[in-house]
Amino acid sequence: MGNIIADLEWRYAVKKFDAGRMLPQEKIDKLKQAFNLTATSYGLQPIKLIVVSDKQIQEKLVSYSFDQKQVAQASHVLILCIETNVDDDYILSYFRRVQQVRGTSDEILDPFKQAMVQNFRAKKTQEIKEWAAKQAYLAMGNLLTICAVERIDSCPMEGFLPSEYDQVLKLEQLGLNSVLVLPVGYRAEDDMFQDFKKVRRSMDKSVIDIKGDQ
Numbered sequence: 001m002g003n004i005i006a007d008l009e010w011r012y013a014v015k016k017f018d019a020g021r022m023l024p025q026e027k028i029d030k031l032k033q034a035f036n037l038t039a040t041s042y043g044l045q046p047i048k049l050i051v052v053s054d055k056q057i058q059e060k061l062v063s064y065s066f067d068q069k070q071v072a073q074a075s076h077v078l079i080l081c082i083e084t085n086v087d088d089d090y091i092l093s094y095f096r097r098v099q100q101v102r103g104t105s106d107e108i109l110d111p112f113k114q115a116m117v118q119n120f121r122a123k124k125t126q127e128i129k130e131w132a133a134k135q136a137y138l139a140m141g142n143l144l145t146i147c148a149v150e151r152i153d154s155c156p157m158e159g160f161l162p163s164e165y166d167q168v169l170k171l172e173q174l175g176l177n178s179v180l181v182l183p184v185g186y187r188a189e190d191d192m193f194q195d196f197k198k199v200r201r202s203m204d205k206s207v208i209d210i211k212g213d214q
Helices: 004-010 025-037 055-062 088-102 106-121 125-149 162-168
Strands: 047-052 076-083 176-185
Touching: 004 125, 025 047, 025 076, 025 125, 047 055, 047 125, 047 176, 055 162, 076 125, 088 106, 125 176, 162 176
Parallel strands: none
Antiparallel strands: 047 076, 076 176
């Protein structure tokens, strides 16, 4: 694993990728696996990952990314999306997976299943979307850490037009809305930002320790 703190120090938000270098498939596969293994609320995984390596599409998305060129330069562009319909069927399919994987009996699962169905029926659509978006942010954090460990350069982005991304990628037909964008690849040698020191608050301003009696 190496020194993960050194890996996180190495990571920065790349401002210019080397457009001539592509990530090997094994690196992309690790990112996919890490995404799928990300912890989510209730384990429901109301998120999906779109992996784009079509250069024409990447070029088209630049104008919907406030002209951030990294989207076109990157080896791949990862787009974190949320499911737009977390309904009874979606929840019941999760519990079917639990039974398949763990062999848990209906007697044990049914109380949790019914409680979760009722809980989500009571939520408004916008409330569910906001909840799902929080899960996408969990996945983004996980992906950024894996990128650091695997020495994959990245640039997390909130600055884009989700509705335009959704249209270009036909996401609504898949029952998805885009939430976050993560271009990945290799930093360009002349990206001056790679040599900038990280600007962070001191640890005592960032972390509060609450200790019991020693």
